[in-house]
Amino acid sequence: MSDIEYETLKEALNAAKDKKDFSPLNLFLMDNIDDLEDEDRKQAINGIWDIFTISKKVPYEGNPTDYHDSKSGHENFTSCLDEIDEWNENNEDEKLDTLIKENFEDVFSFLKKYKLFGMAHDFSRNVRNNSKSQNLIAEYKNLTNYIIDESDDEYKAGGGLQMFLDDFDLSKAQANKIFKAAENLCSKSDFKDLKTLYQERCDAPEDDYDYLHEDEHWTKFSRVM
Structure with missing residues (x-):
């Protein structure tokens, strides 16, 4: 990440756009997110997507599994969203929802x-x-299905399956698929830990944080943090 300190949001946004790189904006948000006014926050949210539109035209270079090692400017995209999310935790503004929805297919592609x-x-x-x-x-x-179904064995075996059960809202069928994969991909000790986690989620009461949705038609998150 650059050592340059940006005085204003506008400077950080302009630098990020010029470099086709999220680092300047992420650096600014990390240092200043709590001090932003509402209008600045909205400008930052819009800026994230402006930068993404530019950066997606840059071919990705780096280790796709550990994308933070990327040299092509994409690695701080989700970190910028994290900063906004943290600030916006108790805010009912749906602006970010709307922009994620509008840009989802481009990101997913x-x-x-x-x-x-x-x-x-x-x-x-x-x-x-x-x-x-x-x-x-x-x-x-769609995102969850892609990660569970299409991620390679190296990613899954390298802690991915544990993260799936730790992090995601899941249907029971998805949890079963993860557990089945773990039998072939994990070491004995890792499998034992994952088996415990799997069972805890299977036994969780409905609407608990760890509750597994009984079918694929669930319409409400149960794991919002």
């Missing part, structure tokens, strides 16, 4: 093009945690 399962995992958290109006269920399901 980019993630699939370069098989960025780690970034997809983090983006799923943005989709879920930022949803104030519960209108992003379909997008969240």
